Amino acid sequence: xxxxxxxxxxxxxxxxxxxxxxxxxxxxxxxxxxxxxxxxxxxxxxxxxxxxxxxxxxxxxxxxxxxxxxxxxxxxxxxxxxxxxxxxxxxxxxxxxxxxxxxxxxxxxxxx
Amino acid sequence: xxxxxxxxxxxxxxxxxxxxxxxxxxxxxxxxxxxxxxxxxxxxxxxxxxxxxxxxxxxxxxxxxxxxxxxxxxxxxxxxxxxxxxxxxxxxxxxxxxxxxxxxxxxxxxxxx
Numbered sequence: 001x002x003x004x005x006x007x008x009x010x011x012x013x014x015x016x017x018x019x020x021x022x023x024x025x026x027x028x029x030x031x032x033x034x035x036x037x038x039x040x041x042x043x044x045x046x047x048x049x050x051x052x053x054x055x056x057x058x059x060x061x062x063x064x065x066x067x068x069x070x071x072x073x074x075x076x077x078x079x080x081x082x083x084x085x086x087x088x089x090x091x092x093x094x095x096x097x098x099x100x101x102x103x104x105x106x107x108x109x110x111x112x
Numbered sequence: 113x114x115x116x117x118x119x120x121x122x123x124x125x126x127x128x129x130x131x132x133x134x135x136x137x138x139x140x141x142x143x144x145x146x147x148x149x150x151x152x153x154x155x156x157x158x159x160x161x162x163x164x165x166x167x168x169x170x171x172x173x174x175x176x177x178x179x180x181x182x183x184x185x186x187x188x189x190x191x192x193x194x195x196x197x198x199x200x201x202x203x204x205x206x207x208x209x210x211x212x213x214x215x216x217x218x219x220x221x222x223x224x225x
Contacts, residue, residue: 008152032212043202043219044155088154092212099145100214102154 003027004091006103014111019076021106023089026070033065033072034090037083038105044088047074079110115139116217118203124223125193133188133220135203144186145214146178147202155202161186162208190222198224 003026013019021035032051036044050056050063050072062075072091076083086105116137125131135144143162147155159168161180175197177189190197200221204214 004154034213036216041200041221043200043216046213046215049213090214099157099160100212104152104154 004089004101004103006089006106008104009107010109011106012109012111013079015079017079019079019108021074021087023072023103024070025091030091032092035063035074036088038086038088081110081112084108084110116203116205116215118217118220120220122221126225128192131190131193133201135186135217136184137205139205141205141207143206143208145204146188149200149202193224195224198222
């Protein structure tokens, strides 16, 4: 049974600070990892994906993957009030075509 | 722009009255998914199509059916909606490959009266 665990939050950070969102997963064979942002009442929007150990940066966002620890994180630098949303971690499995398992998400609140 | 489109964005139905939600995509992706998402919960996969092959999740109620008449379109039919079926229904697509990234449509908010 694949499981993806996230702290539901809310995680509150002041504007301009770094927000750190964490996710652990149980399937050691997982290969691809995704972060989605979901505003209230809207659909998930892809922020980043990562499949190699280490860091991947895209603008203010950095995804970090540690397969040995089964841990993936998302850092948001210079947090803005517009970043306030729920962040969903999603994980898929080994090889080709697979479904993803979503975490329940972490709610981020950026305080002006 | 290539995208995933869902119609309608909001659907109100009565208890037991069949409803159909639609999804179309211009991404030419070979996999299409239907998810149900309730408040503060993770999206729950109902079923998906890999090309024409239908894959039902074991815990998806029989009340939910799906059709994919061609690559671009996929439909979700709820035969007899109950109050517990009120939710956001999300369509997503992906192209089979190493990352299998899923791209979501805007969703359809279903209200059951």
